[in-house]
Amino acid sequence: MLVRGTRAAHGNPAYEIRAPKAGRRLPHTLDADQMAQLLNVPPGDALVARDHALMELLYSSGLRLAELVGLDLPDLDLKDRTVRVLGKGRKSRIIPVGKKAVQALEQWLRNRSGHD
Numbered sequence: 660m661l662v663r664g665t666r667a668a669h670g671n672p673a674y675e676i677r678a679p680k681a682g683r684r685l686p687h688t689l690d691a692d693q694m695a696q697l698l699n700v701p702p703g704d705a706l707v708a709r710d711h712a713l714m715e716l717l718y719s720s721g722l723r724l725a726e727l728v729g730l731d732l733p734d735l736d737l738k739d740r741t742v743r744v745l746g747k748g749r750k751s752r753i754i755p756v757g758k759k760a761v762q763a764l765e766q767w768l769r770n771r772s773g774h775d
Contacts, residue, residue: 694718698759705770712760712767716742719757723747737761 689697698718700711717727726744734743740756756764 705767708763708767708770712763715760715763716756719760720754722754735764737764 698711698714700707700714702708713727716722717724720742722742722744723746726746729745730742735756736742737756740758740761741753742756743751743753745751
């Protein structure tokens with residue numbers, strides 16, 4: 660029933676209104692104890708040394724996984740304790756590397772060079 664003096668709407672008045680975006684869930688993080696347990700790796704072969712070096716580098720520098728897997732040896736400057744990464748938008752940046760990560764990388768490189 661129409662009230663006197665009003666007109667019926669033509670079409671859907673909510674046509675251009677979009678539903679709100681669904682909230683994104685934040686990624687799960689490790690607490691300090693879990694991270695310490697993960698980094699406490701018993702000595703092993705070259706693959707164990709490699710994995711330990713990667714985890715230390717990831718943890719100490721805050722790299723994204725895509726940045727980590729895109730690294731090459733020339734990107735590392737162990738003397739300066741830095742790494743050059745190509746991040747989002749193909750932007751290059753230099754990131755500091757922690758002391759423990761440098762030690763783990765040096766250990767891995769020693770193990771790696773003995774197995775090439």
